[in-house]
Amino acid sequence: MVIIAFAGVGKTYFCNNVEGAKDFVCMPYKYILPKGKIDAAEEEARKADLSLEINSDYPQNYVNAILENMNRCDYLVIPSDARVLAGLKDKNVPYILCYPEVGLKDEYKKRYLQKYY
Numbered sequence: 525m526v527i528i529a530f531a532g533v534g535k536t537y538f539c540n541n542v543e544g545a546k547d548f549v550c551m552p553y554k555y556i557l558p559k560g561k562i563d564a565a566e567e568e569a570r571k572a573d574l575s576l577e578i579n580s581d582y583p584q585n586y587v588n589a590i591l592e593n594m595n596r597c598d599y600l601v602i603p604s605d606a607r608v609l610a611g612l613k614d615k616n617v618p619y620i621l622c623y624p625e626v627g628l629k630d631e632y633k634k635r636y637l638q639k640y641y
């Protein structure tokens with residue numbers, strides 16, 4: 525099952541606490557990343573790096589990777605991106621979309637700020 529979730533709804537928490545769930549990040553597909561191993565904190569910080577170059581193969585390369593990996597776990601959890609959703613829809617891939625309620629805007633803003641500052 526593919527689960528598409530907006531930022532801050534708990535993708536990482538879900539994947540860390542539910543057996544068979546994989547947090548399938550888009551960073552290696554969306555951006556041209558510098559070579560070399562980095563730790564989780566550095567990986568998280570990369571999300572805010574405006575100097576990263578977009579990979580011209582994105583989003584198709586990510587959609588292809590999702591197709592290759594979606595049956596290797598119970599839950600493949602990915603971030604929301606309209607282009608990826610369209611690509612999955614074109615391939616008739618069912619998914620669940622998780623997003624915050626409109627009334628929780630302030631709560632999510634606090635989550636984002638706590639995470640990065």
